[in-house]
Amino acid sequence: MSTFKWLVRRELWEARTVWIAPAICAAIIIGGALIAAFGTGTVSFQGLDPEDLAKLNQKMTPEHLDGIASMALGAIAVPFLIMVMFTQFFYAVDALYGERRDRAILFWKSLPVSDARTVLSKLLVASVIMPLAAIAIAFVTQLVVFAIASAKLAPLELIHGHLWTPSLWGGSIVLMLYVTLAGVLWYLPVVGWCLLVSAWAPKSPVMYATLPPLGVVLLEFIALRTHYVWSACIDRFKLFGLLSHALGGRAVNSVVIDDEHFQIPRSMAEAMRPLDFFSSPEVWLGVAVGVALIAGAIWVRRTRDEAA
Amino acid sequence: MATLIEAQGLRKRFGKTTALDGASFKVETGRIVGLIGPNGAGKTTALKAVLGLARCEGSLTVLGLDPYHDRDRLMERVCFIADVAVLPRWIKVQQAIDFVAGVHPRFRPDRCRTFLERTSIKRTSRVRELSKGMITQLHLALVMAIDAQLLVLDEPTLGLDILSRKQFYDSLLSDYMDAERTILVTTHQVEEIENILTDLLFIDRGRIVLDLPMEEIPVRYAQLWAAPGQTDAARALKPLSERQLLGRNVFLFEDADPRALAALGEVRQPSVADLFVAKLQGGAA
Numbered sequence: 001m002s003t004f005k006w007l008v009r010r011e012l013w014e015a016r017t018v019w020i021a022p023a024i025c026a027a028i029i030i031g032g033a034l035i036a037a038f039g040t041g042t043v044s045f046q047g048l049d050p051e052d053l054a055k056l057n058q059k060m061t062p063e064h065l066d067g068i069a070s071m072a073l074g075a076i077a078v079p080f081l082i083m084v085m086f087t088q089f090f091y092a093v094d095a096l097y098g099e100r101r102d103r104a105i106l107f108w109k110s111l112p113v114s115d116a117r118t119v120l121s122k123l124l125v126a127s128v129i130m131p132l133a134a135i136a137i138a139f140v141t142q143l144v145v146f147a148i149a150s151a152k153l154a155p156l157e158l159i160h161g162h163l164w165t166p167s168l169w170g171g172s173i174v175l176m177l178y179v180t181l182a183g184v185l186w187y188l189p190v191v192g193w194c195l196l197v198s199a200w201a202p203k204s205p206v207m208y209a210t211l212p213p214l215g216v217v218l219l220e221f222i223a224l225r226t227h228y229v230w231s232a233c234i235d236r237f238k239l240f241g242l243l244s245h246a247l248g249g250r251a252v253n254s255v256v257i258d259d260e261h262f263q264i265p266r267s268m269a270e271a272m273r274p275l276d277f278f279s280s281p282e283v284w285l286g287v288a289v290g291v292a293l294i295a296g297a298i299w300v301r302r303t304r305d306e307a308a
Numbered sequence: 309m310a311t312l313i314e315a316q317g318l319r320k321r322f323g324k325t326t327a328l329d330g331a332s333f334k335v336e337t338g339r340i341v342g343l344i345g346p347n348g349a350g351k352t353t354a355l356k357a358v359l360g361l362a363r364c365e366g367s368l369t370v371l372g373l374d375p376y377h378d379r380d381r382l383m384e385r386v387c388f389i390a391d392v393a394v395l396p397r398w399i400k401v402q403q404a405i406d407f408v409a410g411v412h413p414r415f416r417p418d419r420c421r422t423f424l425e426r427t428s429i430k431r432t433s434r435v436r437e438l439s440k441g442m443i444t445q446l447h448l449a450l451v452m453a454i455d456a457q458l459l460v461l462d463e464p465t466l467g468l469d470i471l472s473r474k475q476f477y478d479s480l481l482s483d484y485m486d487a488e489r490t491i492l493v494t495t496h497q498v499e500e501i502e503n504i505l506t507d508l509l510f511i512d513r514g515r516i517v518l519d520l521p522m523e524e525i526p527v528r529y530a531q532l533w534a535a536p537g538q539t540d541a542a543r544a545l546k547p548l549s550e551r552q553l554l555g556r557n558v559f560l561f562e563d564a565d566p567r568a569l570a571a572l573g574e575v576r577q578p579s580v581a582d583l584f585v586a587k588l589q590g591g592a593a
Contacts, residue, residue, distance in 0.1 A: 006410030014398050104396035107447075109361065112383035113411050305362045 003113060007121035008129070011095075018130055021087045022137035025080055026144075033145045037152040057159065065162040067264035072149075073142050073172040074268045080138035081131075081179065082239050088126050088187065090206075092194035095122040096301055097205040115302040119195060123294060126191050127184045135176045142172065171269030178272050182246035185283055188290030190236050196293045199300040236286065245280065247271040310337045312458055312490050313358060317366040319514075320353050327353040328364060329514030337457075340491045340504055344584060345511035351494045354511065355462050358492065359388055371457060384413060387451045388460040395447055397436040401429055408450055420453035423483065441472035448476060452484045459484070461493040465500075473497070477504055502580045510587055518587050526577045530566060532559045535573040542572050549586035560586040 012018060057065075096119070099105040108118065146163050154160055162168070194209055201208040217230045235241035265271060277283060313335040320328040328350045335341050345351050356362040360375030360382055368375060373382050395404065401424070409417045424431070427445050435443060444464065451459065465473040481504055485491065495501055508525075510518035520528070534542045534557045543550070545568060547559035560578055561569060569575050578586070 003411045006407055009410075010403075010407050013400075013403055014396070099396070102397055103391065103394045106388075106390035106394045107396065110359075110383065110388045110390070110451075111408065111411050112380055112413070114380045303363075305356070 004117055004121060007113065007117060008124060011121055011125040012129070015091055015125065017087050017091065018125065018133050019137075021083055022080055022134045025083045025134075026137050026141040029076060029079065029141050030144050030148075033148045037148045062162070063266045064264050065159045066165070066168060067266050068159055069162045069165075069168050070171060070267045070269070071264070073146075073168070074175070076142045076145055077135065077138045077172075077176055078239070080134045080141075081183075084131050084134040085187070085237070085239060087134075088130050088191060089194060089209075091130065092122070092126040092191050093198050093205045093209050095126065096195060096198040096297065097201055116298045119199075119294065119298045119301060123191065123195065126195075127188065128180075131180045131183055135180055138176065139173065168267070171267045175269045175272060178274065179242070179246055182274075182277055183242050185287050186242045186245065187236065189286045189293060190290075192290035192293030192297070195297040196300065199297045199304065245283070246277050247273060311335070312337050313368075313370050313492070315354075315357070315366065315368045318354065318357055318368060319365040320350075320357070320362065326514050328357070328366075330366070331511065331514060331516050332366075333509055333516050333519055335458075335490060335492060335507075337490055338487045339506045340485065340493065341507040341509055342498070342501055342505040342580075343492060343494045343509045343511060344498055344580070345494075346588065349511045350514040351511055352462060353514075355388075355460055355492070355494065359386065359460060385456055386458045386460065387454050387456040388462070389444075389447055389451055389464045390462050391464075391466065395435045395443055398434060400432060400434050401446060402431040404435070404446070404450060405431070408454075412454055414455040415450075416453050416455065420449050423449035423452060423479070441468055441475075444468060444472060444476060445479075448479060452479070457488065457490065459489065459491045461491065461495075463495055464493070465495065465497065473500060477501060480504075498580050498584060505580075508580065508583075510584060512588050518583070525580075525583065528563055529578050529583055530561045530564060530569055531576045531578040531582060532561060532569050532572060533557075533574040533576065534559060538572040542569075545569070545572075549589050 060068075099108060150163055153163075194205075197209040198205050213229070213233055217227065217233065220229050221227055311334050313333070315334070316332050318328045318331045320326075325348075331350065331354060343351050343354065353362065353364075357364040357368055358370055358375060360370075360377075360379035363376050370382060371385055375382050399407075405417055405420055408415050408420075424446070427442065427449070429438060429442050429446055429449075435446070438446065448464075465476050468476070477500065480491070493501060493505075505522055507522060508518060508520045509516055532542055532547070533553075539557045542557070542559050545559075545561065545564055547561050547564075549560045551558055560582060566575065
């Protein structure tokens with residue numbers, strides 16, 4: 001097991017995007033929040049100015065205000081979840097190609113470490129550590145942005161008293177961990193595909209990872225005028241594909257706010273559909289495909305004869 | 309003496325090219341074996357088979373293991389330097405030491421540090437900041453600190469200047485080699501390793517064409533600088549090769565009667581390079 005720990009550590013030495021990408025994301029969001037709060041602009045939400053908001057504030061029940069705070073936390077987390085899909089993709093696509101490109105694979109292969117462990121260490125980083133690092137930094141960003149919001153909104157008494165409740169933060173953390181865990185399963189075929197291409201591609205693995213699926217999509221469209229492959233691929237790749245399965249799609253669609261009406265779930269965490277998600281055949285089919293692709297990546301790394 | 313590597317009838321084809329065509333050889337403990345052959349002779353393929361990196365037909369055991377199937381276990385007892393500059397460019401010297409110490413049960417970090425202290429390599433440097441010679445020194449320091457039974461070197465000094473090459477083999481001999489260890493090395497610069505080798509393996513077109521301990525070279529091979537007028541007499545003794553050097557005819561003989569040769573001119577001990585050229589031309593004829 002200690003070998004595996006060192007393999008993961010090695011990945012983290014090399015792939016500093018694990019931390020850098022979410023840190024940049026955090027800097028942009030916090031910078032934006034600072035400008036919004038202390039710049040010349042005024043507080044507004046969906047085109048409503050402070051007076052409207054104050055009126056709205058009067059009409060809202062405490063449950064509604066909790067819901068708004070919860071949505072705000074969710075809104076801060078979303079850019080991190082989108083960003084991490086891209087870093088995962090580029091990391092996984094390069095993970096087994098980079099070591100071949102710089103021929104360092106011959107050094108790694110001179111050590112008593114199996115191909116399976118090596119590939120699994122890269123899988124762990126792509127599938128689990130990257131999103132965990134992203135939500136950890138998202139959490140810090142939420143704290144900072146809410147601190148800024150507290151400072152700005154306290155005098156207006158807008159949503160005051162609803163920003164720091166334990167249930168709000170507890171729900172948010174549970175939600176983020178749940179989405180991360182669901183994402184590990186949901187994205188497994190994508191990460192597995194990337195690792196396999198990375199182990200095999202003679203050059204430019206990004207092209208080999210993207211062009212063949214696009215080719216199949218095009219072929220299907222030309223031959224059958226349908227787009228099932230496209231839907232399946234894009235569903236696996238975009239964040240909304242994950243969220244609509246993990247959250248049942250309701251959380252995002254059920255919110256209505258205008259002058260007269262508002263309909264807000266009390267907490268975003270209420271939208272979690274773990275039973276539906278973890279019992280969905282679609283999820284486990286994807287996991288099975290992912291496992292097969294990862295086994296393929298291990299096999300290719302094991303048998304591929306470098307620079308024959 | 310224990311047999312470390314035993315290869316019988318190794319065969320490997322890549323499409324239409326035959327890389328190994330029934331190569332058989334043995335390597336015994338405590339030897340420094342030079343595997344020497346022209347480009348495309350099958351050297352690298354043979355080494356890959358020994359290291360379990362490629363599958364071959366035929367039978368092959370290394371330290372009693374099947375290298376391809378028991379590769380992970382084999383790598384605990386076998387080390388290799390495949391080429392210069394294969395260390396990952398992003399890694400820091402200290403990280404490389406920590407990593408190898410973490411995954412290799414036979415690595416001794418203190419030994420590695422002692423080797424590195426003799427060089428100008430800083431432990432905070434990244435590999436990409438080091439010169440080619442320094443990268444090789446670092447790689448050698450990492451490998452020499454592993455208590456391995458077999459060290460395989462595939463063109464380890466390619467592209468290095470002559471000082472670095474000399475340094476490389478000097479440390480290998482003085483700090484690493486002992487009776488328990490075995491080295492298998494390929495190189496094009498035969499002259500430079502001639503005096504450290506204990507055994508020769510010549511490989512040509514996938515076959516072993518010569519398998520000889522160094523001490524047998526003077527016993528079995530002789531180079532004759534034929535006296536003027538003795539050229540035809542020398543040819544009659546069926547030399548392996550003949551060439552013109554400094555206006556004289558130089559012959560290389562295998563298992564010839566030394567007294568017969570002495571009568572025909574000046575007899576010298578052939579160098580490995582002489583032997584190599586003669587053997588391979590002989591094979592081609």
